[in-house]
Amino acid sequence: MSLPLVRILVDRVVGALVVLCVMVAAIPVLVLFLFVVIKGFPGLLTPGFFTDPPHPQGVPGGGVLNAIIGTLEIVGIGSLLAVPVGALIGIFLSEYGRNQVGDTVRFISDVLTGLPSIAFGIFGYTVVVLTTHHFSALSASIALAVLMLPVILRATETALLLIPNSLREAGLALGAPRWRVTLEIVVPAALGGIVTGALLAMARAAGETAPLLFTAFGNDIVQTNPLQPMGALALTVFRNALVPYPNLQDQAWAAALLLVILVAATNILARLYVGRIQR
Amino acid sequence: MSRGTAERVVSAPLVAASHQRRFVLGDRIFRAIAYGAALLIMVIAVIFLIALVIPALPAMTKFGLGFFTSRTWDPVRNQFGALAAIYGTLVTSAIALLIAFPIGLGAALFLAEDARLSLLRGPLSFLIELLAGIPSVVIGLWAFFILTALMRDKVDPFLQHTLGFLPLLKGTPSGYGFLTASLVLAIMVLPIMIALSRDVIRAVPRELREASLALGATNAETIWSVILPYARVGITGAVLLSLGRALGETIAVTMVIGNTMQISASLFASGYTLPSVIANEFTEATGNVYLGSLFYLGVVLVLITIAVNVLARLLIWRFTGSGRAAA
Amino acid sequence: MQTEVVPPPAADPGIEIKLDARMVNFFYGDFQALHEASLSVQARKITALIGPSGCGKTTFLRVFNRMYDLVPGTRATGEVLIDGHNVLSPDTDVINLRRQVGMLFQRANPFPKSIFDNVAYGPHMLGWSKQRINQVVEESLKDTGLWNEVKDRLHRSALNLSGGQQQRLCLARALAVKPEVVLMDEPASALDPIATLRIEELMQELKERYTIVIVTHNMQQAARASDFTAFMLMNQKRAGEVIEFGATDDIFNRPKDSRTEDYITGRFG
Numbered sequence: 017m018s019l020p021l022v023r024i025l026v027d028r029v030v031g032a033l034v035v036l037c038v039m040v041a042a043i044p045v046l047v048l049f050l051f052v053v054i055k056g057f058p059g060l061l062t063p064g065f066f067t068d069p070p071h072p073q074g075v076p077g078g079g080v081l082n083a084i085i086g087t088l089e090i091v092g093i094g095s096l097l098a099v100p101v102g103a104l105i106g107i108f109l110s111e112y113g114r115n116q117v118g119d120t121v122r123f124i125s126d127v128l129t130g131l132p133s134i135a136f137g138i139f140g141y142t143v144v145v146l147t148t149h150h151f152s153a154l155s156a157s158i159a160l161a162v163l164m165l166p167v168i169l170r171a172t173e174t175a176l177l178l179i180p181n182s183l184r185e186a187g188l189a190l191g192a193p194r195w196r197v198t199l200e201i202v203v204p205a206a207l208g209g210i211v212t213g214a215l216l217a218m219a220r221a222a223g224e225t226a227p228l229l230f231t232a233f234g235n236d237i238v239q240t241n242p243l244q245p246m247g248a249l250a251l252t253v254f255r256n257a258l259v260p261y262p263n264l265q266d267q268a269w270a271a272a273l274l275l276v277i278l279v280a281a282t283n284i285l286a287r288l289y290v291g292r293i294q295r
Numbered sequence: 296m297s298r299g300t301a302e303r304v305v306s307a308p309l310v311a312a313s314h315q316r317r318f319v320l321g322d323r324i325f326r327a328i329a330y331g332a333a334l335l336i337m338v339i340a341v342i343f344l345i346a347l348v349i350p351a352l353p354a355m356t357k358f359g360l361g362f363f364t365s366r367t368w369d370p371v372r373n374q375f376g377a378l379a380a381i382y383g384t385l386v387t388s389a390i391a392l393l394i395a396f397p398i399g400l401g402a403a404l405f406l407a408e409d410a411r412l413s414l415l416r417g418p419l420s421f422l423i424e425l426l427a428g429i430p431s432v433v434i435g436l437w438a439f440f441i442l443t444a445l446m447r448d449k450v451d452p453f454l455q456h457t458l459g460f461l462p463l464l465k466g467t468p469s470g471y472g473f474l475t476a477s478l479v480l481a482i483m484v485l486p487i488m489i490a491l492s493r494d495v496i497r498a499v500p501r502e503l504r505e506a507s508l509a510l511g512a513t514n515a516e517t518i519w520s521v522i523l524p525y526a527r528v529g530i531t532g533a534v535l536l537s538l539g540r541a542l543g544e545t546i547a548v549t550m551v552i553g554n555t556m557q558i559s560a561s562l563f564a565s566g567y568t569l570p571s572v573i574a575n576e577f578t579e580a581t582g583n584v585y586l587g588s589l590f591y592l593g594v595v596l597v598l599i600t601i602a603v604n605v606l607a608r609l610l611i612w613r614f615t616g617s618g619r620a621a622a
Numbered sequence: 623m624q625t626e627v628v629p630p631p632a633a634d635p636g637i638e639i640k641l642d643a644r645m646v647n648f649f650y651g652d653f654q655a656l657h658e659a660s661l662s663v664q665a666r667k668i669t670a671l672i673g674p675s676g677c678g679k680t681t682f683l684r685v686f687n688r689m690y691d692l693v694p695g696t697r698a699t700g701e702v703l704i705d706g707h708n709v710l711s712p713d714t715d716v717i718n719l720r721r722q723v724g725m726l727f728q729r730a731n732p733f734p735k736s737i738f739d740n741v742a743y744g745p746h747m748l749g750w751s752k753q754r755i756n757q758v759v760e761e762s763l764k765d766t767g768l769w770n771e772v773k774d775r776l777h778r779s780a781l782n783l784s785g786g787q788q789q790r791l792c793l794a795r796a797l798a799v800k801p802e803v804v805l806m807d808e809p810a811s812a813l814d815p816i817a818t819l820r821i822e823e824l825m826q827e828l829k830e831r832y833t834i835v836i837v838t839h840n841m842q843q844a845a846r847a848s849d850f851t852a853f854m855l856m857n858q859k860r861a862g863e864v865i866e867f868g869a870t871d872d873i874f875n876r877p878k879d880s881r882t883e884d885y886i887t888g889r890f891g
Contacts, residue, residue, distance in 0.1 A: 023513055030515035035412065037401025041489060042419050044482045045426040048437050055440075105336055108329035121333050123608075124340045130536065130604030131597060132543020134570045135347060138593050142346035162339060169336075182731040185689060186792065190744040190799055191721030195325030200743075205734045223430025226545040229574055253432045254546060257439055265440075272433045283428055319717075 052273050059270025070236045070252075076263050080271050082238045082247035086153065087278070089240065090232055090248055091222045093157035098164040099214045103203075105165070106172020106210070111198055113173070125166040136163045137227035144231070151233035153246035159227040164217035171213020175206035208289060215286035219279045225250040249275045351594050354587030362591055368556035368572075370580075375588035377595055379556045383566040384596070387473055387548065388541040390562070391480035396534060398481075399488030404518060406489065407496035408504070427486035435547035438479045443470035443551055446478075451563055466561040471553035474562040479547050484537040491536060491611075495529030496522060528610050535607030539600050545570035569596040640665035640833040641686060641803055646700035646710075648681055650693070655681045657861035658700070661852055663803075668825055668834045670844040670870065673854035674885070678862020679837040682854070683805050686835065687723040688716050704803070721748075724796035726806040730788035732780035732795075737763075737772050740780045740791055744799035762794040766824060786817025793824065797832075804828070806836040810843065822847045841886065845874050853882045 059065060064079040071078030105125075109118050140159030145151055179202050187197035203210070225248075228234070233245040234255065249271050256268035348355075354362065354375060365376020406420055447470030455464050499522050507517040523530075553565020554575050567575075573589045573596075580586045641663040648656035656678045663669045671679040681690075688709060690696045701708045709719050721744070732740050741759045750758070759776075763769040768790050772783070780791055789809060796804060806825075810818040825834055825847055838844050844851055851874070852867040866879045877883040 023516070027513035027515040030518065034401045034405045037398045038405045038419055040398050041402045041485050042422045044485075045422045045429075048426075048429065048434065051437055051441055052433060101332060101335060104329060104332035108333045112326060112329055113333070117330070117333055121336055124336055126608050127601060127604060128340070128343075130539045130600060130607075132545065132570055132600055134543065134545045134573055135343075135593060135597050138350065138573075138590060139343050139346045142349050143342065146350065162343065165336065165339075180731070182727055182729060183733065185692070185725075185727065186731045186733065186795075187743070188692065189687060189689065189720055189725035189727075190747070190796065191717045191719075192744070192747050193319070193717055194322045196321070196747060198325070201733050201735075219428060223428075223432070225430070225432040226570065226574055229577055250430060250432045250546075253436055254550075257436050257550065268436060272430075272436050275430055276433055279428055279430060280425075 049276075052269065052276055055266075056269040056271075056273025059266045060273060062266075062270070065267075065270060069238050070264075070267070072236075073259060073261055073264065078263075078267070080247075080249065080252050080267060080274075082235060083249045083252040083271060084274070085238060085240060086232065086235070086246040086248040087222055087250070087275075089242065090153050090156045090228070090246060091160065091218055093154065093242060094160035094164060094221055095214065095218050097157065098161035098168055098217065101161075102165050102168025102214075102217075103172045103210055105169040106176060106213075107198065107203065109169065109173040110176035111194075111202075121169075125169055128162070129166040129170075132226070133163060133224050134226040134229075136160070136224075137230045140227060141230035148243070151231060151245040153232050153239070153242040153244065156228050156232035156246070156248070157242065159231050160221040160224065163224065163227065164221050167217035167220065168210075168213050171216070172206070172210045175209025175213070176202060178209065179205050211289050212286040215282050215289070219282035219286070222282070223250060223275060223279050225254050249278070347590070347594055347597055351587050351590035353583040354591040355594075357584055358588070358591070362588075363595070366556075366558060370585050373582065373584050375585070375591075377569070377592055379558050380567050380569045380572050380592055381595065382558045383473070383552065384542055384568040384570075384599075386566075387476045387480055387552070387568055388538055390473070390477035391484060391541045392534060392538055394477065394481035395484050395488050395537060399485050399533075399537075400492055400530065402485075402489045403492035403496055404522075407493045408522075423486050423489055426482070427490070431483065431544060431547045434479065434483060435550035438475065438547060439550040442479065443475055446470045446475050455563075462560050463562050466559075466563045468563040469553070469565070471551055472561075472563050472565045473552065473559075476548045476552040476566075476568070477562075479551055480541045480544055483544055483547060484541050487540055488533060488537045491533035492526075492530050495526045495533060495611075498529065499525045532607045532610035535603050535610065539603045539607060542603065543570055543596060543600050545574050549574045569593075569599075638665040639663065640704065641835070642701075642703040643682070643686070644701045644703070646682070646685055646698060646702060648678070648685060648690070648698045649696065651695045654859065654861040656685070656698075657857055657859075657863050659854070659862060659864045661864060661867060663833060663835055664850065665833050666829055666831070667849040668829050668836060668847060669850040669852065670848035671835065671837045671852050671854060672839070672841065672844045673862075673865075674856075675839065676860075676862075677854040677856050679854055680807055681862065683807055683835060683837050685710070686803070686805055687720050687725055688714070689720075689725070691716060721799050722801055723803045723805060724799065724801035726789070726793055726796055726804065726809045728808045729812050730785060730792050732783070732788050732791050734779065734781055736777045737780045737783070737791060738776040741795050741798050743795065748799065758798050758800075759794075762798040763791075765797055765828065766790040766794040767820070768794060784817075786813050786820060789813060789817070789821065790824070793821075797828075801832065803833045803835065806834065808837055808839060811839065818843070841874075845870060853877075853879075853885065855881060855885070 064077055066079060066084065067081055068079035069082045070080065105121060109121060113121065136159040139162060140155040144155030144158055183201060183205060184197055187201045188194065228248050228251055232248055232251070234251045235245040235247045239246045252271040253268045253275065256264040256271070358375065362375070362377050364378055366378040367374045367376045368379060406416055447468055451468030451470070451474070455468065458464055503521050503525060504517055507521045512520065548568050549571035552568060552571055554567055554571060555565040556567050557564065559566065569592045572592055576589060580589055639662050643659060643661045646656055646659045647654060659678070659682055671682060673679055684690050685698050686702055686709070690698065698710050700710065702710050704723070733743065738759055741762050742755050745755045745758050760769065763772065768787060771787065780788065783791060810821050813821065822843065828834065836848065848870045850868065851870040853865045853873060854862050855865050857863050866873060866877060866882045873882065874886060877886060
């Protein structure tokens, strides 16, 4: 009877290790959240945090208004570019893409997904910054739009493929041309999945730092002109963390918390939207 | 051909009338637009590759392939080579996977199929997905202020005390360097590692698992002799995709690796990775050759990640059948 | 085995043939799914297609409104004459054909829109006036007996209706574009007996104005509800053939072909 005992023992040990692994994987998240909330929350309450531009280094006070506006505007313009194009490519993939062209698009999309985010920054730098000769929010938006594209188009394709063919047939059997069936029946039915994909892409774009370094560049004054350099929350976190002024470091934590809240809220919105549509 | 009786009042002719052609025309236009969008992403991809190379040209023409083998990085003498950065990238990514692979696989096994603690599975999955969504600059911030101190004061001295005879663990730990960067990367690739492995493990046919259990095998034996062999290819794909992510991670690594261009055997030493050089030195780079060398590093980075990703996709496609989204 | 060529049910000149399928062959790529299938459908009558599963009933039905156009690699030969025009010919305006030949599917497939928008979809597409659309929506819902059940919630989602109601809504949606022929592909296969009966009653009311072709796997339904019945079977190459076609009463009580008899007695016990 010694063999079964060994086997049972091994089984127990493996079972325990597996649980240990999942705990180890979950702990960093909890620790991270704890620190970001504890260290960032006081900064959020500082007067002027939401309403003032940053003060020069060494001068206490100041806020991140420039960065809040920048993140919203950069991601907003990027989404305006990426969502229609991405959704259209998704429609192409699901309705016309069962062929070589479709597979090529899927391959490109997968390769783009795997590229380091800094590469998108270089793309925006060469295509916009080098040609216009200065850094701009627009170059960041274009870089982020390309970064968002694969997420949106894959989400759209998946959502459209989930729509049963019988719905397409019902429309066509009424004598509707295919393009109207696609736009008036299939796409509205899949809207939940498409919106979710778009929101997830926006959440990811809002958190990116590396692509902004060579495009938006950063700007300490409040700037709304997309053709000018612009600040962003992610840039504030990155730059303020590395300077030796405690008030700026506190601001970095607060900006990080704000960024996490923004990203989490977008994610939650995406999930809620799916829930509402599916009901 | 027609029968006399069949020719009663017909509301609309079945033969295409000219005003009906617009429907067909509409379909054609829509198809053309959809194909146009597909073409657009191909054009973007081509421009993307060209855009990566253009700013790197001054350095590419000056250093050629020698760039890959030179460990010099001297802005004063305008001499640049990628070797130290490539070394740092490969070492940190490799150690990160060494840490993340067993933990990720274990967690994936738990989340995919473990019947115990099933109440915990939902929240744990959620937490790990949450980790995937945290911006890397936030992880970097946390690592920069908290993790480096922890490493310097606790972990590194402990490692040195117990395993200090290894050349890997020589030197004075500052908290910044390869080991900390690897740890940060491990944390960052864990969610991908777990999610992909979990999906691959779930794709193992239920009958196979049940057949093994029905023969009297324990859970552990089933994992070892049925699940892992079956899922091997897919898990390899998951590891490669995680590797692709680790190689290209920029900001968090830049904040903790110490940013020194050197090749050192010690894990406590500071170093550099390809993306962190670019991120860190971009603003201070002067002159075409210096700036071009940074972008040359970008080209090297993109080539490595594309190679790793394509390999990973091929493995995963082979495992799941196709790259087309599941219907 | 040689299929006997089926003559039209009667040579009586007073009979109006609405849809006349002659020697139709149908292919999915290399596979032949229909072999020389012929069928003469009388106007304002109900014609049922019966036979074991896989015998090509649904395929045959889908040839009539060219729904197979959606599947790449398919083609049909032969003739399907509607009002004297061959719908299989390339110059057919498929959009118009499908308006004249409506279809009801196996499972209710309402659009995820409001009840009103479902019925109004076809008329809206044809660019009818708002007033005419309102009118036709009401008519169609009355024709399918839904009006009284849904008139207070026309703008609620169609997905909240019961299965039987959804199927009747789909019928109303098909009728709204004023088709002449209605094709029904096992319309009651997913419904409970009461909802099924309701659909059959509707068919009897509608045949005053419409020509109906119904595919069914339910013998009793064919016997109860149809005027004419075609029995189909796969040949050795797995292609569907029409074995026998005639008045429903004859097919069920006095089948001429032994295969029809075997099938019917086998099913009726």
